[in-house]
Amino acid sequence: ALAALIFDIDGTLSETEELHRRAFNDVFADFGLPWRWDVDLYRDLLDVAGGKERLAHFFATHEGGAPGLADRIAELHAAKTARYATLVAGGAARLRPGIARLMRQARHAGLRLAIATTTSLPNVEALLCATLGPGAVDLFAVIGAGDMVAAKKPAPDIYRYVLDALALPAGACVAFEDSSNGLVAAHGAGLPTLVTPSLYTAHQTGAGAFDGALATLSDLGEPGAPYRHIAGA
Numbered sequence: 001a002l003a004a005l006i007f008d009i010d011g012t013l014s015e016t017e018e019l020h021r022r023a024f025n026d027v028f029a030d031f032g033l034p035w036r037w038d039v040d041l042y043r044d045l046l047d048v049a050g051g052k053e054r055l056a057h058f059f060a061t062h063e064g065g066a067p068g069l070a071d072r073i074a075e076l077h078a079a080k081t082a083r084y085a086t087l088v089a090g091g092a093a094r095l096r097p098g099i100a101r102l103m104r105q106a107r108h109a110g111l112r113l114a115i116a117t118t119t120s121l122p123n124v125e126a127l128l129c130a131t132l133g134p135g136a137v138d139l140f141a142v143i144g145a146g147d148m149v150a151a152k153k154p155a156p157d158i159y160r161y162v163l164d165a166l167a168l169p170a171g172a173c174v175a176f177e178d179s180s181n182g183l184v185a186a187h188g189a190g191l192p193t194l195v196t197p198s199l200y201t202a203h204q205t206g207a208g209a210f211d212g213a214l215a216t217l218s219d220l221g222e223p224g225a226p227y228r229h230i231a232g233a
């Protein structure tokens, strides 16, 4: 029987990628670095999951290079995490439709809730606190985040970590994802997965990227604003 729901954070709970992008850009400006990541570039960069990994990839692949910066990724990323927390605490993030309702109904039905995300733990705590209230972290039986596992999505490691901590088989859970990387990670751990594409992953719909999902929906819907099945589902 169904025992737990496991949620991705970025793109699934909230359209947080715009805030991550803003935080990266603010840090580039603070550090006197010339880059500003626009929406199109960031969409491509999101193929690399994890902020530190994304910075390393960008520095390694961009013309002009970035001598010395590879050694400062931890420093840049710490500043980015702090900036993101400030944006979120200031109210810049909202939950996507249906998320809060589904979590409430699931808990009433006796299901456990968990998180499986590439994003850093402070980002998870900031988002849950700002959107679901202080203490929201305690609504989750397990939070798997960031560097708790070595290999980030699309590797299944973070989902395996969460299943292990829940002490549940994959078949007793449903995962919620917004991206191809996320779906591949969840499927790799054997999880039935529902996909709600987000601003930065909508283009993956229809390219077969969400094949095998339980369903691909516009969002989780609200009374009076139902979800739509998305082409290919």
Ligand code: XBP
Residues within 6 Å of the ligand: 008, 009, 010, 011, 017, 020, 048, 049, 050, 051, 052, 081, 116, 117, 118, 119, 120, 123, 146, 153, 179, 181, 182
């Ligand atoms: C989200 C990510 C994260 C965030 C930034 O992927 O890739 O890297 O963009 O977070 P998913 P950090 O939704 O598939 O988990 O900078 O803290 O890594």
Ligand code: MG
Residues within 6 Å of the ligand: 008, 009, 010, 011, 012, 177, 178, 179, 182
């Ligand atoms: Mg995501």
